[in-house]
Amino acid sequence: MTEDVTQVHLSGRQIRVLAHPLRVQLLGRLRAEGPATATRLAELLGTNTGATSYHLRRLAEVGLVVEEERPGTGRRRFWRAEHDMSSWRRSNFAGDPDATAAVEWMEAFQVNRFVELAGEWRRGVADEPAEWRDSGELSDYFMELTPEQLRTLMAEIEEVVMRHGLAGRTDPQPGARPVSLYLAALPRRHDAVTPTEEDDR
Numbered sequence: 001m002t003e004d005v006t007q008v009h010l011s012g013r014q015i016r017v018l019a020h021p022l023r024v025q026l027l028g029r030l031r032a033e034g035p036a037t038a039t040r041l042a043e044l045l046g047t048n049t050g051a052t053s054y055h056l057r058r059l060a061e062v063g064l065v066v067e068e069e070r071p072g073t074g075r076r077r078f079w080r081a082e083h084d085m086s087s088w089r090r091s092n093f094a095g096d097p098d099a100t101a102a103v104e105w106m107e108a109f110q111v112n113r114f115v116e117l118a119g120e121w122r123r124g125v126a127d128e129p130a131e132w133r134d135s136g137e138l139s140d141y142f143m144e145l146t147p148e149q150l151r152t153l154m155a156e157i158e159e160v161v162m163r164h165g166l167a168g169r170t171d172p173q174p175g176a177r178p179v180s181l182y183l184a185a186l187p188r189r190h191d192a193v194t195p196t197e198e199d200d201r
Contacts, residue, residue: 005162008083012099014062015088019102022047023055024109027064027081032178035068035080114182147187154185 010018018024025045030036036044038052045052056079059065064086068078088106093099118138125133145153161181168176 005085005166006083007085007087008064009092010086010088011062012093012096014064015093015102015106016098017058017062018064018086019105019109020055021109022051023059024106026052026055027059027086030065030079030081031084035070035078037076037078039076041079110182114180117180150185150187154183157183 008014018027022045026041029041029044038056039049041056042049042052056065060067060079064082065079066082068080070076070078088103090100090103093103121136125136161183
């Protein structure tokens, strides 16, 4: 992990609080776009200030967002994300059915959000400049790995992602735009159908 990128390993309480549609979006906006007021976040997310204020306070109770002091801003309250990234391990929540249910909700939310973003890209890709049309990419790979090899692979990929992401934040280049990068390493179940040669590309 790059030292300048902060990560929180979610506790059971934190993931139970975070597993909510609006709270996930609020935290995501603050991480991607920086500090904002509840009013501004309500405008961006198409909700009302009362709702964003309430859910920001809930996130603050578990240390995922903090109120930021800004002299000269009057009564406006700015909120910022306390960390750049969240992570969790299912095994950490063994014996906590509510936290396990929250993990399942979070993972389903991520998958659904990826499908939504991929659909938006595919529907609009024809209108993109050529350099952007050719930059978006979907790939799949089928591998034989041990659990330790898989953890090592994902750690190495994360290191590369963090390096490029940090460079983009500290030295943004002309023409840069937000990019959503999703990684999934999913061990195949023993009863899963084996991919065909045509699928293995």
